[in-house]
Amino acid sequence: xxxxxxxxxxxxxxxxxxxxxxxxxxxxxxxxxxxxxxxxxxxxxxxxxxxxxxxxxxxxxxxxxxxxxxxxxxxxxxxxxxxxxxxxxxxxxxxxxxxxxxxxxxxxxxxxxxxxxxxxxxxxxxxxxxxxxxxxxxxxxx
Amino acid sequence: xxxxxxxxxxxxxxxxxxxxxxxxxxxxxxxxxxxxxxxxxxxxxxxxxxxxxxxxxxxxxxxxxxxxxxxxxxxxxxxxxxxxxxxxxxxxxxxxxxxxxxxxxxxxxxxxxxxxxxxxxxxxxxxxxxxxxxxxxxxxxxxxxxxxxxxxxxxxxxxxxxxxxxxxxxxxxxxxxxxxxxxxxxxxxxxxxxxxxxxxxxxxxxxxxxxxxxxxxxxxxxxxxxxxxxxxxxxxxxxxxxxxxxxxxxxxxxxxxxxxxxxxxxxxxxxxxxxxxxxxxxxxxxxxxxxxxxxxxxxxxxxxxxxxxxxxxxxxxxxxxxxxxxxxxxxxxxxxxxxxxxxxxxxxxxxxxxxxxxxxxxxxxxxxxxxxxxxxxxxxxxxxxxxxxxxxxxxxxxxxxxxxxxxxxxxxxxx
Numbered sequence: 001x002x003x004x005x006x007x008x009x010x011x012x013x014x015x016x017x018x019x020x021x022x023x024x025x026x027x028x029x030x031x032x033x034x035x036x037x038x039x040x041x042x043x044x045x046x047x048x049x050x051x052x053x054x055x056x057x058x059x060x061x062x063x064x065x066x067x068x069x070x071x072x073x074x075x076x077x078x079x080x081x082x083x084x085x086x087x088x089x090x091x092x093x094x095x096x097x098x099x100x101x102x103x104x105x106x107x108x109x110x111x112x113x114x115x116x117x118x119x120x121x122x123x124x125x126x127x128x129x130x131x132x133x134x135x136x137x138x139x140x141x142x
Numbered sequence: 143x144x145x146x147x148x149x150x151x152x153x154x155x156x157x158x159x160x161x162x163x164x165x166x167x168x169x170x171x172x173x174x175x176x177x178x179x180x181x182x183x184x185x186x187x188x189x190x191x192x193x194x195x196x197x198x199x200x201x202x203x204x205x206x207x208x209x210x211x212x213x214x215x216x217x218x219x220x221x222x223x224x225x226x227x228x229x230x231x232x233x234x235x236x237x238x239x240x241x242x243x244x245x246x247x248x249x250x251x252x253x254x255x256x257x258x259x260x261x262x263x264x265x266x267x268x269x270x271x272x273x274x275x276x277x278x279x280x281x282x283x284x285x286x287x288x289x290x291x292x293x294x295x296x297x298x299x300x301x302x303x304x305x306x307x308x309x310x311x312x313x314x315x316x317x318x319x320x321x322x323x324x325x326x327x328x329x330x331x332x333x334x335x336x337x338x339x340x341x342x343x344x345x346x347x348x349x350x351x352x353x354x355x356x357x358x359x360x361x362x363x364x365x366x367x368x369x370x371x372x373x374x375x376x377x378x379x380x381x382x383x384x385x386x387x388x389x390x391x392x393x394x395x396x397x398x399x400x401x402x403x404x405x406x407x408x409x410x411x412x413x414x415x416x417x418x419x420x421x422x423x424x425x426x427x428x429x430x431x432x433x434x435x436x437x438x439x440x441x442x443x444x445x446x447x448x449x450x451x452x453x454x455x456x457x458x459x460x461x462x463x464x465x466x467x468x469x470x471x472x473x474x475x476x477x478x479x480x481x482x483x484x485x486x487x488x489x490x491x492x493x494x495x496x497x498x499x500x501x502x503x504x505x506x507x508x509x510x511x512x513x514x515x516x517x518x519x520x521x522x523x524x525x526x527x528x529x530x531x532x533x534x535x536x537x538x539x540x541x542x543x544x545x546x547x548x549x550x551x552x553x554x555x556x557x
Contacts, residue, residue, distance in 0.1 A: 006553035037311055049534055049542035054553060056541055061557050068162075068444070069437035071190045072200070075205040088204045090194045093511060097465040097474050098437060101541055101552060102513030 001080035001139050004044075004117070006054045006127050009045070011051035011136035016021055017128035018042035021057075024127035026117055041108045044128045044137075055128065055137050057115035058103040066095040066104060068112075074112075081119060086111040109130040151450060152236055152244055154226045154388065155252035156180030156393045157189060158436055159417025159443035160409055161450075163250045164216050166447020174451065176218040179236070179246060183222045184277055185212065190436055192280040192325050196308030198316055200368060205277075230391040231410050248450035251408070251415040252443055253385035259378050269377040283309075286375055289529035290314040294363055294373035296355060298325040300466060302379030306347050307468050309472035317371055319350040329464050329475045334492055341471040362445060384419040384432055399432040404458035406446035414450055416442035426461045426477035426503045426521050433462050434481060459522045463513070474514045477504030477521040484536050494534055500526050513539040 019035060021042040028035035044057035064082045065117075067075040074088035075095060084095075084104075089111040095104045096112065107113035118126045129139040151167055153160045164176060186207045194200045213220050221238070228237040229249075234243045243400065246411040257273035261356035265271070272283045287293070291313040295302045298320035306316050320327075324335035325342070339349060350371070355363045363371040395401040395409040399421030405519050407416045424431045441457050448455035463476035481498030491509030493503060495517070502520040517538035520527070535543040551557065 003556065005555075006549075008549060009552070047540050047542040049531070049540065052542050054275065054542070054549070056553070059557050065437075066441045071436045072188050072204075074530070088200070090191060090199050091191070091467075092194075093465045093467070093472060094437065095515075096511060097463055097476070097514055098518055099513075099515035100519030102516050104515075104537060105512060 001060070002117075002139055003021060003060050004057055004115070004129060004138065005138050006056075006073040007134075007138065008052065009138050011053040011055060012134060012135045013046055015046050015132065016131050016133065017055045017137060018046060020127040020131035021115075024121050024123040025113070027121070036140055039106070039108075041113060043105070043113050045102075046104075048104045055130075055132075056101060056103060057128065060115075060117070065100070068096050081117055082114070083116050083120065084112060084114055086113070087093050093122045104105055146472070149247045149451070150245055151176045151248050151250070151447075152246040153178045153250045153252055154236065154417075155250075155254055155417070156182060156184075156186055156214065156220065156258075157250035157252060157417060157439065158186065158207060158231070158255050158447075159254070159439040160250070161186045162440040162443025162445075163210075163252055163414075163450075164213075164218055164230035165442075165449045166439055166444035166449075166453065168216055168456075169444075170448055170451035171346055173217075174247075176216065178218050178220045179224050179226050179238065179244075180220050180222050180275065181225050182276060182278065185220070187277055190304075192274065193304035193308035194405075195280060196284060196305075196312065197310075197364065199486050202277075206334045217305070218247070226388055229413075231392050231413065234412060235403065249413045249420060249452060250358035250406075251389055251413065251498070252417045252439075253388065253419045255382040255384045255418040255432075257378060258381045258383050258494055260380055262358060267360050267412065268358050268376050268381060271378060273378050274301055275382070283375070283377070285379070287375075290442070291374045292300075292372065293317070293375045294319070294355075294371055295377040295379055296320070297377075297379035297381065298322065298349065298379065299328060299352065300326065300464070301382075302377065303342065303347075303468060304378055304466075305379060307345075310346060310469075313375070314325075316346070316374070316478055317348045317350060319354050319365065319371075321352070321415075323352045323353045325349070325351070326466070326473075329462075330473065330506060330508075331479065331494070334506050335492070336472065337492060337508050338468060338471065345469040351512060371532060381433065382418070383512055384421070386419055389415065397430065401430070402446075403444075404456050405449045406442050406457065414446035416446040422460045423458075424461055425459050425524060427480065431458050431462070435462065437463070444465065461518075463518055465514075472511045473506070473511060474511045475504075475506045475507045476514075476518045477502070478552075479504045479506070497527065502527060514543065516537075516541070534540050 022040040028034035418434040445457035481496035531543040
C-alpha cells in the first residue's frame, strides 16, 4: 500500500508539512483562519539534530503495536492504514507509551491524533507530501 | 472439511485477552469452531474505561472493545453467564457450572483476575460496599452514589485512584487510605508519587496514607492509627489476584499466575493461557511476574490463539508499562528501576531513566510524556545504547538519534 516515505537528505527543515497537515485536518477552508495566531497540532513533525532534518509521521506498521495496546479499542487497521476513532479515544495515551517512533500525540481536545494519510479528511491524499517543496517526503508504494 | 473434522477451540474468559485469542485463531484458521465462556453477561468491553465511564468521558456504547458483529464475523459462539468449573485434561473437556461439558482440541484460559477482598473485621456490617473491576461493579456503584455521598476507598493503587478520579464531582467527598506511605506504590517512587498525590489533593481527593482500616461498624471505619472515618459508600481496591484455580486443580503449573512460555503454552498439552491470569518473563529484569496490563493481555491472547491454530506467533518481550493520568497530569512508567539513574526535572515535570549494562531498563516520566514510546521500545528490544545517540536521546526522545541505517529502514520502507 502507499505510505509516506522520507528522503532525509532533501529535507531542509522548513516545517511546511506541519502547517499543511494542521490545515488539512482543521476542517476549515481558509489557512489563515485555521492557523494564524493559534497553537497548531500537526500529525507530522520535523525532527532535527545537527545537519539532519526529516519529517516523522505514522509508519502505518503492518503489525501496529498501538492498535494492539489501545485500551479503548479506538485504533484499527483499515485497508492497511492505521486509523483512530477519536470519539472512542479517552486520551489515556497508552498508544504514545508504546509507539517506537513517537508518531502519535495528544490533540487539541484531549483525544489522540495520528496521521491517517488524509484519507479521512477532504484532502484525499497526504497534504504534507503535496505541499513539500523538495520531495523530501513522498507518497508511494515501496 | 466436514464439521466433525473442524478444530474445536474453547476460550475461558471474554476480556481483551480472549478477543486477542479469537483474532489470533482466525489469523491461522478461518473455519474451526470457537466457543467463548463468559462469566460476565456483556460482550468484550474496555475494562480500564470503567473510571472514564463514571467521569462521563465515554459511554456504554463507545466502551465496546469491538464492533457489534464481532463474534458473528469471527464465527464464535459465546456462552454468557457461564463459569468453567473443571478441566479434564485426559478427556480434553471443560465442565461448566450448569453441568454442560464441552470438548476442546485447543483451550485458552483467559480468565483474568479477581479483586482481593481482605478479611477485615465487621466488613459484613457495611451496607454499601463495592469492588471496582467490572462494568457491573461500576453500574452498581453508580446506582448507589448520591451528590452528598462520603466515599471511602481502600487502596491508592491504579484501580483505587482511577475510581476516585471517576467519582470526583459526583459525590460529596472522597477519602483514599492505603497501608503504603505513597500513592501508586507499585509503579512510582516516592518523589514521583508525591507529584501525583499533590495533583489528586488539589482536586479534592483526601488521603490517609500509611494507614488502613482495622475494623468496620456499619458506616464507620476504625483506622489502625486510632482515628475513625464516617462514610456512606466503601470501595475495596486493595489489589487483584490472578484466576488460576481451574488450571491449578488440573495439576497445571502455577506460581502467582499461570506459568506460560513464549508461545503462551502452559505445561499441560493443548492448554494455553493469556492475560492477567498469567505470569511471564519481564525482559527488563529477567524475572517472572504477573504483568496485568491491557497491551500484554491482547498480545498474549493473540499469540496463544495463533499457536492454538498452528500459527507461528511468539510473545517474548513483555515488560511492565503504564500510562496513567489524573486530572490532567500524566505519568508513564516502564520496565524496572534498578540501574544508574539519569534525571531531568522542572517545576512540573520529572524524568528518570534507569540504565544498566548499556541498556535502558526502565523509566518514570511525570508531566512530560510525549513520544515516551521511543524509550519503551529501547527497553522492550533491549537495544544496546552505544549503537545510537543516547546523549541526544536521553534529553529528547527523537528518531533523529537512531542510526542512519535504522532511519532508512523505518522511514524509507515498510515496517
